Amino acid sequence: MKNKRITARRVENQVYSNRVLRSEFDRNWRTVISRSGYVIYIATANRAKVTVLLSDGSRKLLIFRQGGRVLVGGGGTSHYSKPHIAKNL
Numbered sequence: 001m002k003n004k005r006i007t008a009r010r011v012e013n014q015v016y017s018n019r020v021l022r023s024e025f026d027r028n029w030r031t032v033i034s035r036s037g038y039v040i041y042i043a044t045a046n047r048a049k050v051t052v053l054l055s056d057g058s059r060k061l062l063i064f065r066q067g068g069r070v071l072v073g074g075g076g077t078s079h080y081s082k083p084h085i086a087k088n089l
Contacts, residue, residue: 059089
């Protein structure tokens, strides 16, 4: 029997986090700046991916449909549009 690495995966609704230390976006995103100062990342393709490093040392892979949004504000606060898939890495 082969050992399989099991990762938790779930569909999440709109969420926010102030624990994000770093985010890495794949090439399927465009960036705009809102009037209020948020940086807005908009998914340009289905299965657009973001890998986030959280302050507790854990990492997550977030997968969005086309049009999904990530808003990043001051102090590391990030807002994620719904729905998206979240996997623990």
